[in-house]
Amino acid sequence: VNLHTLLQTLTDGIAVGSLYALIALGYTLVFGILQFINFAHGDIFALGAWLTYALTVGLLRSAAKFPLLGHPIVLGILVPIGAILLCALVGFCIERFAYKPLRGAPRLNVLITAIGVSLLLENLGQLKWAFGPDPKQVPAFFQDKVLGTLAGVEFHLVDVVVLGIAVLLMIAMQYLIFRTKLGTAMRAVSFNVRTAALMGINVDRIISLTFVIGSALAGAAGFLFSMKYPYLQQTAATVWILLGMKAFVAAVVGGIGNVRGAMLGGLLIGLVEFFGVQYLSSSYRDVYVFLLLILVLLIRPAGLLGKATVEKV
Amino acid sequence: MTPSSSPHAARSTATIFVDPPSIKPPLWTSPLRAAWPFAAVVIFAGLLHLVIVPHMGGYESSLLIDCGIAIIMAVSLTAVNGFTGQFSIGHAGFMSLGGYFAAAIVYYGTYHLFGDFSFQGGLLSSGADQTVNATITAGDLLFVGACIAGAVLAAICGWIVGLPSLRLRGDYLAIVTLGFGEIVRVIIQGTGDQLDTNSDPSVTDVSFFRALPHLGGALGFSGQPVYSTSFWVWLAAGITLVATLRLKYSSYGRSLISIREDDVAAQAVGVNITRLKVRAFVYAAFFAGLGGGLYAMKVGTINASDFGFQKSFDFVIMVVLGGLGSVSGAAIAAILLTILPELLRDPPSLWPTGLIIVGIVAVLILAFAPKRRGPLVTLFAFAVGWEGLVRGVKVLHWFGPHLLGAGHSDSAKALGNFMVGFSLSDYRMVIYSLTLIIMMIVRPKGLFGIGEIWDFLPVRWQWWNRPARAEEGK
Numbered sequence: 001v002n003l004h005t006l007l008q009t010l011t012d013g014i015a016v017g018s019l020y021a022l023i024a025l026g027y028t029l030v031f032g033i034l035q036f037i038n039f040a041h042g043d044i045f046a047l048g049a050w051l052t053y054a055l056t057v058g059l060l061r062s063a064a065k066f067p068l069l070g071h072p073i074v075l076g077i078l079v080p081i082g083a084i085l086l087c088a089l090v091g092f093c094i095e096r097f098a099y100k101p102l103r104g105a106p107r108l109n110v111l112i113t114a115i116g117v118s119l120l121l122e123n124l125g126q127l128k129w130a131f132g133p134d135p136k137q138v139p140a141f142f143q144d145k146v147l148g149t150l151a152g153v154e155f156h157l158v159d160v161v162v163l164g165i166a167v168l169l170m171i172a173m174q175y176l177i178f179r180t181k182l183g184t185a186m187r188a189v190s191f192n193v194r195t196a197a198l199m200g201i202n203v204d205r206i207i208s209l210t211f212v213i214g215s216a217l218a219g220a221a222g223f224l225f226s227m228k229y230p231y232l233q234q235t236a237a238t239v240w241i242l243l244g245m246k247a248f249v250a251a252v253v254g255g256i257g258n259v260r261g262a263m264l265g266g267l268l269i270g271l272v273e274f275f276g277v278q279y280l281s282s283s284y285r286d287v288y289v290f291l292l293l294i295l296v297l298l299i300r301p302a303g304l305l306g307k308a309t310v311e312k313v
Numbered sequence: 314m315t316p317s318s319s320p321h322a323a324r325s326t327a328t329i330f331v332d333p334p335s336i337k338p339p340l341w342t343s344p345l346r347a348a349w350p351f352a353a354v355v356i357f358a359g360l361l362h363l364v365i366v367p368h369m370g371g372y373e374s375s376l377l378i379d380c381g382i383a384i385i386m387a388v389s390l391t392a393v394n395g396f397t398g399q400f401s402i403g404h405a406g407f408m409s410l411g412g413y414f415a416a417a418i419v420y421y422g423t424y425h426l427f428g429d430f431s432f433q434g435g436l437l438s439s440g441a442d443q444t445v446n447a448t449i450t451a452g453d454l455l456f457v458g459a460c461i462a463g464a465v466l467a468a469i470c471g472w473i474v475g476l477p478s479l480r481l482r483g484d485y486l487a488i489v490t491l492g493f494g495e496i497v498r499v500i501i502q503g504t505g506d507q508l509d510t511n512s513d514p515s516v517t518d519v520s521f522f523r524a525l526p527h528l529g530g531a532l533g534f535s536g537q538p539v540y541s542t543s544f545w546v547w548l549a550a551g552i553t554l555v556a557t558l559r560l561k562y563s564s565y566g567r568s569l570i571s572i573r574e575d576d577v578a579a580q581a582v583g584v585n586i587t588r589l590k591v592r593a594f595v596y597a598a599f600f601a602g603l604g605g606g607l608y609a610m611k612v613g614t615i616n617a618s619d620f621g622f623q624k625s626f627d628f629v630i631m632v633v634l635g636g637l638g639s640v641s642g643a644a645i646a647a648i649l650l651t652i653l654p655e656l657l658r659d660p661p662s663l664w665p666t667g668l669i670i671v672g673i674v675a676v677l678i679l680a681f682a683p684k685r686r687g688p689l690v691t692l693f694a695f696a697v698g699w700e701g702l703v704r705g706v707k708v709l710h711w712f713g714p715h716l717l718g719a720g721h722s723d724s725a726k727a728l729g730n731f732m733v734g735f736s737l738s739d740y741r742m743v744i745y746s747l748t749l750i751i752m753m754i755v756r757p758k759g760l761f762g763i764g765e766i767w768d769f770l771p772v773r774w775q776w777w778n779r780p781a782r783a784e785e786g787k
Binding site for chain 2: 037101102106108109111112113116117118119120122123127128236238241245248252283284285286287289290291293294297298301
């Protein structure tokens with residue numbers, strides 16, 4: 001085995017795997033609390049990537065009047081923050097107007113609504129006055145360069161930025177969920193909604209906040225994704241759905257509802273995908289991930305870090 | 314059952330265990346009772362194909378076939394998602410499997426049996442432009458056999474997929490079926506090029522079974538002769554409907570529904586839940602494969618990339634919209650959701666008759682069933698909503714040019730341009746998804762809930778429902 005290829009595959013796998021982990025966090029948070037697959041989550045990720053495009057283009061256009069806006073550092077601060085805030089807002093609205101009226105309805109209904117929201121976001125994004133029906137290239141606002149080489153492997157600035165921000169966000173999430181009052185409330189709600197409500201936790205607010213946090217993470221992942229792969233497919237392209245699905249698989253593999261499991265699963269999925277593409281065959285890219293899923297479900301149905309629960313009557 | 318044959322008869326009063334003679338029909342009628350719906354289906358499909366379709370345009374009859382295929386898919390999925398309460402979202406994967414297998418058998422089989430790739434069907438498989446003498450030919454038999462073979466293959470795959478994942482509870486089936494659909498797509502897209510005499514004269518040397526795996530890869534499989542007419546499709550749709558309805562009211566179906574209601578309780582009363590879940594899943598996969606075969610021979614092309622998540626979601630949406638566990642509801646939702654996007658594509662050509670029929674039916678039933686109007690009001694609101702939408706667009710188109718004249722500001726002109734260029738077909742999927750969301754919030758149980766459409770008729774019309782009528786007469 002060629003060491004160079006191995007290391008290259010490893011870095012790629014970890015970089016993309018950390019993105020999966022970020023998206024998987026959103027899935028796992030929502031699943032932990034509401035027990036349903038939020039299909040629209042993958043579309044929020046796509047929205048984050050496209051908002052990055054729209055904001056970059058918009059800011060570069062207004063840089064003609066205000067030259068300060070075209071500065072890479074200003075762009076690098078405004079664009080991600082704008083994309084994340086807008087994604088969080090969209091996540092809040094989705095929860096408020098689509099999922100909240102269905103609180104207490106059968107899970108299948110919520111799932112269908114989620115599919116509806118997902119379709120809505122995809123197709124709204126394709127309209128002429130939104131992002132348009134064609135793939136587009138995000139203008140690069142900082143020059144990618146090779147930071148250094150190790151054993152013949154080039155370390156790109158983009159990879160470092162992507163990985164760095166993703167890891168920072170994951171550490172922040174870890175802190176938020178396990179060290180703050182809000183995180184404690186979130187865990188309490190996911191443990192038992194009624195008991196949490198009896199302890200004085202405003203469950204509706206916690207659910208809204210969970211959606212906001214998950215959507216913000218998806219928005220951040222979308223921003224990072226558009227840094228690494230600036231050529232964006234139109235919002236209804238299967239690529240986005242597949243990316244979202246793989247992130248969901250990551251959450252399941254790690255143990256759905258388990259925050260650390262989502263991070264582990266994301267990295268694992270990224271590595272499996274890239275190693276499969278590199279060493280087996282590139283045409284079965286998506287098959288490896290789903291085969292891993294089936295394998296995990298057969299051996300450890302609750303996921304790698306999940307606890308097996310006993311059903312009580 | 315006679316009293317003397319019953320084991321309890323010796324120690325209890327014999328008359329308790331005897332069915333009242335007025336309800337139990339005579340034994341000799343049972344084959345008749347089993348067969349008449351299927352005979353009716355054959356007659357209906359035949360009449361449809363030979364009498365009605367010749368008067369329809371090409372677009373309408375093609376839509377009719379699409380509706381039939383959608384009914385097969387949605388109704389079969391009802392057995393899993395509706396009766397059993399499991400959540401399968403890989404139905405399109407089974408459709409794709411069955412479709413490809415059937416298409417390959419018909420395509421290569423036609424070549425090996427008849428020497429070329431041309432259409433060999435009889436009257437029942439022919440469109441309006443073809444003239445043939447025979448009613449059923451060897452080509453038809455090949456086509457029917459291929460569709461059944463595709464269905465069997467899909468059922469076998471359903472068994473393999475269902476066995477591990479149905480042991481688990483919860484949403485795992487959803488994820489596994491989703492992954493399965495994706496795996497099927499990727500594997501089919503990785504197959505070798507399709508063989509034909511133009512590109513490769515050596516097709517004559519390849520035996521039938523060697524040729525079968527050449528499924529065309531990412532380009533799709535095309536050129537198979539077109540056999541799926543409204544006859545075959547509606548025959549299959551009718552069989553699916555009758556079989557699923559009978560399943561619902563059989564002891565099997567009651568066991569499936571008990572799993573949906575409470576699987577622990579079902580297990581406690583002796584229902585083998587894993588086995589029954591797998592059987593329901595295999596049943597659904599079988600008909601999905603059948604629908605795939607019919608789809609593949611409809612225009613003569615099939616492409617694995619059409620059978621992604623979206624397609625599976627479409628079928629799930631039909632089931633949920635119709636009402637989980639309602640067979641007729643799934644069929645109606647299948648028809649609605651097939652026609653709806655087409656209506657938005659080109660409103661004027663299909664709309665008026667459809668609206669009038671829906672309106673008349675809704676008004677009639679509303680007039681007679683004041684207490685059970687839920688689903689019909691929904692349908693009616695649906696129709697009125699669409700009509701309003703179409704008229705609204707007409708208003709936009711009429712008013713838009715008025716903003717474009719001289720003397721208007723730039724923003725007014727931009728608005729005018731938007732109004733002139735507004736086309737409903739751009740917003741097709743947006744409206745579709747919004748309808749879905751609103752529907753789920755307003756009527757979370759779907760159109761008909763667990764009931765069938767005829768349960769919503771006035772009780773005095775339900776001639777088959779003696780207990781309910783007796784109740785009402787009191």
